[in-house]
Amino acid sequence: MTNPFITRTPRADPFFGNDGYSFEESEHIVKDDDADTALCGIDQTGVPWNQGFPVCQACVAVAQGRMS
Numbered sequence: 001m002t003n004p005f006i007t008r009t010p011r012a013d014p015f016f017g018n019d020g021y022s023f024e025e026s027e028h029i030v031k032d033d034d035a036d037t038a039l040c041g042i043d044q045t046g047v048p049w050n051q052g053f054p055v056c057q058a059c060v061a062v063a064q065g066r067m068s
Helices: 057-063
Strands: none
């Protein structure tokens, strides 16, 4: 007999996004002098900080000097 009060959460698709998050759900890195534009070029106007998503890999590459 199954419990009607237990909801099963679907498993994350390993081929979808980054650790189960979609590619759009990521934390972007911004500069101190321009907090509205991420290092990868995404507009961050009005986006709250520290949402708990994985860090954008393009922003990390720019921050590490691997991209300009």
